[in-house]
Each structure stands twice: as C-alpha cells, then as structure tokens.
Amino acid sequence: MAKKKGEGYLSAKESRRIAKENRKITDKLEKQHKRKNVPEEEYRTKMHDFNNSLEIDNLHTYFFSDVGVVKAVDGVSFNVPLGKTVGVVGESGCGKSVTSLSIMQLLQRPQGQIVEGEIRLNLGKKAYDIPKVPIEAMQKLRGNHISMIFQEPMTSLNPVFRIGEQIEEVIALHDGEGKTEADMKARTLELLEMVGIANSEGVYSMFPHELSGGMRQRVMIAIALACNPKVIIADEPTTALDVTIQAQILDLLRSLKDRINSSIVLITHDLGVIAEMADFVVVMYAGRVVEKGTAEEIFENPAHPYTIGLMASKPVVGKKVDKLYSIPGKVPNPINMPNYCYFKDRCEMAIEPCSGEYPCFVKLSDTHEVSCYRHYKDNGGEE
Amino acid sequence: MENKDYILQVKNLKKYFPIKGGMFNRVTNHVKAVDGVTFNLERGTTMGLVGESGCGKTTTGRTILRLSGDKTDGAVLFNGKEVYDMSSKEMRDLRTEMQIIFQDPFSSLQPRMPIGEIIGEAVREHNIVPKEKYEEYIDEVMANCGLQPFHKDRYPHEFSGGQRQRICIARALALNPEFIVCDEPVSALDVSIQAQIINLLKDLQEKYKLTYLFISHDLSVVEHISDTVGVMYLGSLVEYGETDDIFKNPLHPYTQALFSAIPIPDPKAEQNRIVLEGAIPSPANPPSGCKFHTRCAQCMEKCKTEVPIQREIEPGHYVVCHLYENQGTIVEDINAEVDEVVVESTEK
Numbered sequence: 088m089a090k091k092k093g094e095g096y097l098s099a100k101e102s103r104r105i106a107k108e109n110r111k112i113t114d115k116l117e118k119q120h121k122r123k124n125v126p127e128e129e130y131r132t133k134m135h136d137f138n139n140s141l142e143i144d145n146l147h148t149y150f151f152s153d154v155g156v157v158k159a160v161d162g163v164s165f166n167v168p169l170g171k172t173v174g175v176v177g178e179s180g181c182g183k184s185v186t187s188l189s190i191m192q193l194l195q196r197p198q199g200q201i202v203e204g205e206i207r208l209n210l211g212k213k214a215y216d217i218p219k220v221p222i223e224a225m226q227k228l229r230g231n232h233i234s235m236i237f238q239e240p241m242t243s244l245n246p247v248f249r250i251g252e253q254i255e256e257v258i259a260l261h262d263g264e265g266k267t268e269a270d271m272k273a274r275t276l277e278l279l280e281m282v283g284i285a286n287s288e289g290v291y292s293m294f295p296h297e298l299s300g301g302m303r304q305r306v307m308i309a310i311a312l313a314c315n316p317k318v319i320i321a322d323e324p325t326t327a328l329d330v331t332i333q334a335q336i337l338d339l340l341r342s343l344k345d346r347i348n349s350s351i352v353l354i355t356h357d358l359g360v361i362a363e364m365a366d367f368v369v370v371m372y373a374g375r376v377v378e379k380g381t382a383e384e385i386f387e388n389p390a391h392p393y394t395i396g397l398m399a400s401k402p403v404v405g406k407k408v409d410k411l412y413s414i415p416g417k418v419p420n421p422i423n424m425p426n427y428c429y430f431k432d433r434c435e436m437a438i439e440p441c442s443g444e445y446p447c448f449v450k451l452s453d454t455h456e457v458s459c460y461r462h463y464k465d466n467g468g469e470e
Numbered sequence: 471m472e473n474k475d476y477i478l479q480v481k482n483l484k485k486y487f488p489i490k491g492g493m494f495n496r497v498t499n500h501v502k503a504v505d506g507v508t509f510n511l512e513r514g515t516t517m518g519l520v521g522e523s524g525c526g527k528t529t530t531g532r533t534i535l536r537l538s539g540d541k542t543d544g545a546v547l548f549n550g551k552e553v554y555d556m557s558s559k560e561m562r563d564l565r566t567e568m569q570i571i572f573q574d575p576f577s578s579l580q581p582r583m584p585i586g587e588i589i590g591e592a593v594r595e596h597n598i599v600p601k602e603k604y605e606e607y608i609d610e611v612m613a614n615c616g617l618q619p620f621h622k623d624r625y626p627h628e629f630s631g632g633q634r635q636r637i638c639i640a641r642a643l644a645l646n647p648e649f650i651v652c653d654e655p656v657s658a659l660d661v662s663i664q665a666q667i668i669n670l671l672k673d674l675q676e677k678y679k680l681t682y683l684f685i686s687h688d689l690s691v692v693e694h695i696s697d698t699v700g701v702m703y704l705g706s707l708v709e710y711g712e713t714d715d716i717f718k719n720p721l722h723p724y725t726q727a728l729f730s731a732i733p734i735p736d737p738k739a740e741q742n743r744i745v746l747e748g749a750i751p752s753p754a755n756p757p758s759g760c761k762f763h764t765r766c767a768q769c770m771e772k773c774k775t776e777v778p779i780q781r782e783i784e785p786g787h788y789v790v791c792h793l794y795e796n797q798g799t800i801v802e803d804i805n806a807e808v809d810e811v812v813v814e815s816t817e818k
Contacts, residue, residue, distance in 0.1 A: 178660040299749040329522040331746045334731035359733030382737040400665035402694035413665035
C-alpha cells in the first residue's frame with residue numbers, strides 16, 4: 088500500500104531541512120551549556136519573594152525533533168512557597184513531567200532544551216537560575232538542595248546493586264566529606280527506618296527485585312531524602328501502586344514533609360491525590376498553565392472549562408451519575424499549535440473572543456488565576 | 471433464585487500455577503492464583519471485580535474464558551454448560567459468544583496488521599456474515615465504537631491510547647458476543663479518555679444486551695459501571711453483593727480498608743483512613759485461617775486458625791469473615807444446581 092500524503096506527512100527532504108535547522112539552534116545552546124569555569128555571578132539571581140523556595144517564570148522547554156519543534160512547555164510560571172506542597176495536574180502529554188525534568192536539568196539533550204525563562208532556586212542566602220547553571224554546579228545542587236522521586240519504582244532502581252549501596256552512593260557523592268563507612272551505613276539505616284521500612288538491616292542488603300512495589304517506592308523516597316533537600320519533586324509517585332499502598336505512601340510523604348520542612352512539587356493526573364496532598368494546585372493543558380490557585384479555590388470554584396471538565400469526567404465514589412461527562416475531541420498536535428486558546432476546539436463554553444489571541448491570566452482572587460476569556464471583565468466575568 | 475437468568479455460574483473455581491525447582495525440575499509448590507471463587511452472573515448485567523494487584527482478578531477472568539490452560543478445580547457454566555468439558559469444535563463456536571478486552575491497548579494489537587484486518591480477521595474465520603456483506607459489517611462495527619471507515623487501512627501505531635482501546639472493543643464486539651470480560655480496560659488511559667470509554671461500554675451494553683465482567687482496581691470506576699461487585703483478596707472472594715450494598719455498607723474489614731484508601735477529590739473531605747500495614751502475602755504460601763488476618767485491624771485468635779465460611783448478611787450480600795458469625799445465614803452452596811450439571815456431564 089502506497090503511503091498517502093495526508094496530514095502530518097513529511098518528505099525526506101523536508102525532514103532533513105528541519106533537522107539541519109534544529110541542529111544549528113541546539114548546537115549553539117549546547118555550546119553555551121558545556122562551557123567550563125563559568126563564573127558564579129552569571130547564574131546568580133535574586134528571588135522575587137523570599138518566602139518561595141522555587142520560582143518558575145515563563146519557562147519554555149522545546150524539543151527539536153526531525154518533524155518540527157515540539158513546544159512541550161510553553162510559558163509556564165508558578166511559585167513553590169517554603170514548606171508547602173504544590174500539585175501539578177493535567178493529562179498525559181501536557182508537559183507536567185517535562186516541567187519537572189527542566190527543574191532538575193535532566194532533559195534529554197541535545198533535542199530537549201530550555202529556550203527561555205527562569206527557574207529561581209532559593210538557597211537561603213543566595214539564589215540560582217537553574218537554566219544557566221553549568222553541569223558541574225548542577226551536580227552539586229541535585230540531591231543536596233533539590234531531588235526527585237520518579238514515577239516507576241520498578242525501573243528507576245538499579246537491579247544489580249543492593250539497596251544499601253544505592254542509598255550510600257547518594258550520601259557519599261553529596262554529603263560524604265569526613266564520613267566513614269560506618270557513619271554512612273548508620274545514616275542509611277536511619278533513612279530506611281524513616282520511610283517506614285521495619286526490617287531496615289535486612290532490606291539494606293537486599294536487591295530491588297526482592298522488594299514489592301510499595302517498598303521500592305519507599306526506597307526511592309529514602310534516596311531522594313538522603314541529603315535533606317529543600318525541594319522534592321515527586322513525579323507521579325503513586326501512579327504505579329495499588330490504592331492501599333498509595334494511601335501508605337501518601338501518609339508517609341505528608342509526615343516527612345512536616346518533619347524535614349521542605350517543599351514538594353507533586354505531579355500527578357489523579358485529582359483525588361491532589362486534593363489530599365496539595366496546598367496549591369496548578370492545572371496544565373497542552374504545555375501551558377490554564378489555572379492556578381489554592382486547593383480549595385480550584386476544587387470548590389473551578390474557573391477554566393478544562394478544569395471543570397476534568398473534574399466532571401472522573402467518577403467519584405458515593406456520587407451516582409447516569410453518564411460521565413467526557414471532554415469532546417482530543418489534545419491538539421504539539422507541533423502545530425493553534426494561535427488561539429489551545430482548548431477552544433474542545434470547549435463547550437467558547438465565546439467569540441476565544442478565536443483571538445491566547446488569553447492572558449485573569450486574577451479571580453489574590454491566589455486564584457485563570458487564563459480564559461470568559462473571565463475577562465468586559466465579557467461578563469467576575470473580575 | 472431459580473427464576474433468574476444466569477449467563478455465567480462459577481463454582482469453587484481454582485487455578486494453581488506450579489512452581490518448578492530443585493533437582494529434575496520437580497513441582498515444589500503451587501501459586502494459588504485463584505483459590506475457590508464462586509459467583510453467579512445475571513444476563514445483561516455487569517459484575518465488577520476489585521482487589522489489589524496480584525489478588526487473582528485477571529486470572530479469574532482468563533480461567534473463565536478457558537484462556538489459561540486447564541483449571542485446577544471447580545466448575546464454570548456458561549449458559550448452563552461446563553466450559554471445560556467442551557470439545558475443541560464446540561469451544562471454537564463458544565469463542566464467538568465470549569470475548570475479552572485486554573488491559574493494555576498498546577501491546578494487545580498486532581502492529582503489522584491494519585485495523586480493518588484486526589477487527590475483521592475473526593469475523594471471516596467464524597463466518598459471522600456472508601462475504602458480500604463483510605465490508606459493510608466491519609464499517610458498522612467500527613462506527614458503533616466511534617471509529618471512522620477510513621481508519622481501516624491504518625496501523626495501530628497511528629492511533630492514540632483511547633482510540634486503540636476502541637479498536638480492542640470493536641474487535642471483541644465484531645463477533646456478536648453475549649459476554650465480555652473487560653480486564654482493566656481503562657487503567658492505561660487518561661481521566662477524560664476514561665470517561666469516553668466507560669460511556670461507550672455502557673451504551674453498547676444497552677444496545678446489545680451485553681454482560682460484562684469488569685475487572686479493575688479503580689473503585690470509583692467499578693462503582694459507576696457495575697450492578698454487582700465482588701471484592702477479591704489473595705485468590706478468593708471476601709465479599710460479594712449489589713453495588714449499592716457494598717459501597718454503602720462494606721462489611722469485610724478488607725473492603726472497608728480498600729474503600730477508605732480512595733483519595734477523594736475534595737480538599738475539605740474528612741479522612742478516616744484505615745491504613746493497611748504491609749503488603750499482600752505471597753499466594754504460594756497464603757496465611758493459615760483467614761487469609762487476611764495478617765493485615766486485619768480486627769483480627770481475633772480464631773482468625774489465625776479457622777477458615778471463615780461465607781454468610782449471607784442481607785439478601786444478596788455475602789461476606790466471608792468471622793466478625794459476622796452470629797449474623798445472617800450460612801450459605802453452603804449458592805449454586806447447588808451447578809453440581810447437578812457437572813455430574814450429568816461426567817456421566818455422559
């Protein structure tokens with residue numbers, strides 16, 4: 088069967104041209120990134136608000152693929168206050184995980200690049216702008232100040248090393264000065280007990296395959312907490328787990344957050360988990376933030392049609408409905424994003440101005456912001 | 471009870487998988503994946519099967535369809551006939567009557583076959599429709615599942631997760647089945663796509679009077695779609711009854727813990743959470759007595775040694791737990807008539 092020149096079809100020539108152009112851009116960015124002995128002044132910055140541990144400002148992360156530029160994160164801004172939990176929700180492919188990888192500088196290089204924007208990390212007396220931090224300095228930040236709990240505990244532990252070694256490695260790399268092996272082992276056992284593993288001596292010398300999913304996730308959390316980071320990014324920490332185990336892990340995260348007083352960025356697609364854990368909620372759609380606010384504001388008074396649809400489409404125990412609401416249509420192609428509101432084509436409440444430019448943020452309260460024309464003052468919105 | 475029209479009757483179904491080891495690869499032990507499951511399924515209704523991963527939900531579904539080799543013990547009656555006593559020819563015909571939708575739409579579609587072929591292969595094989603009407607029929611089935619006719623020539627990788635799950639549903643539906651096992655059909659999908667697929671399954675059920683066995687670990691989805699619910703723990707049903715009864719008045723401590731673990735999308739909701747300690751024990755060496763006693767908050771001495779018996783607490787609401795010893799009636803055999811059929815067929 089001959090290939091049809093339908094939608095999304097690219098000739099080899101066209102693809103080569105795109106690849107060549109992309110390489111020019113990525114090479115330039117890579118060169119900038121790989122410089123050695125970068126003076127600290129270059130990536131030092133100032134926090135806008137000293138009560139925030141992390142400020143993300145107009146972040147743009149693009150992937151330069153051979154079929155075009157994928158704008159995975161396209162202008163995301165939100166703040167993570169000290170000691171609070173911020174939940175990021177959205178469907179798969181909306182840029183949640185890419186945001187978290189950008190914060191950690193763990194993007195797949197050279198295709199994935201932070202093109203624009205600032206991520207300001209509060210280090211107490213000073214602040215760093217993460218996209219500008221060179222590789223060596225970043226290695227010192229990761230683990231010590233900012234760390235990550237990954238989605239799949241099954242695949243993110245190394246299967247050929249014992250649990251103890253994997254935790255000790257982190258301590259030795261980031262916090263190992265002047266510590267003997269016995270010190271490190273004691274710290275590892277302490278960590279294992281902290282995350283609720285009763286048989287810490289036994290688990291210390293086990294391999295990952297000997298543990299269940301919940302136990303592995305506990306080990307992942309122990310690794311993330313090993314050096315008392317101030318910001319923890321949890322990327323779907325409970326998605327692969329059963330409800331009963333999920334409840335255990337969420338309890339654990341909540342109690343640990345209070346104990347070590349750090350901020351958590353919780354990324355998930357489960358609105359129930361967000362409601363339970365988060366103080367602030369950021370709703371993302373197609374690489375952009377569509378709504379943000381405190382958990383109460385978002386759940387009691389959702390303003391963006393996408394947020395409303397997302398909540399209506401999830402069946403809730405104890406609330407019987409005849410037919411579930413389903414958002415019509417699907418997410419637009421990330422290579423050819425429309426120039427109007429990305430949600431307009433699926434939106435049932437669209438009004439005339441929606442065909443215009445992408446809407447700006449409208450403040451509904453001090454903390455509650457939404458990017459939707461329905462809430463503009465001259466369109467009969469509240470503010 | 472005799473008046474009810476049961477499409478499926480399962481009695482004391484067991485499926486053990488041998489563990490081989492030692493010298494000469496002897497069978498050293500068995501993984502008791504399904505260990506005595508009994509239930510009836512009425513025509514045109516949906517039964518939800520919930521439980522943690524590893525509790526034997528999927529194996530139950532597959533064993534009912536005779537997809538995982540021979541059963542170890544028990545009986546599966548489909549429309550009053552024992553599935554495991556059928557000849558291969560009878561079995562072939564029966565396959566059109568019962569179908570399965572698999573969990574992962576990304577790996578259950580043959581990547582080298584166009585969609586029309588995936589859906590139509592079995593239709594042609596079983597001669598469901600005459601040759602000249604074949605194309606028309608496939609179009610109709612696809613339209614029912616929300617797929618366009620021009621999708622026929624495309625390959626699975628060109629579709630999104632939700633659309634692939636529609637293809638899987640179309641494939642199952644193309645044979646005009648009466649009974650479909652839905653093995654976690656929405657677990658791999660996003661919330662908004664989940665709603666589309668659940669609505670589609672419900673619409674199709676109304677249209678074709680289908681019977682579903684809906685396997686899932688997502689309790690909110692199960693509550694939404696099922697008429698009856700069975701809660702499984704370590705290979706056996708611990709509680710079984712009408713959806714409303716189970717969700718409003720869960721009796722078994724495991725069911726209670728499972729329900730309290732569901733996160734509620736409301737930040738002000740009160741949480742009276744029963745957090746279960748530890749993980750599910752190995753099904754190769756299940757605990758003695760009540761299998762749940764190692765994690766149960768209300769465990770008594772008796773639970774450790776004695777196996778509890780199934781009791782009917784309310785009409786149609788069964789529970790297997792020592793806590794309800796003095797309540798309800800003991801159900802020795804919720805489908806005694808199954809035995810008669812089995813005896814008959816063995817005499818033949």
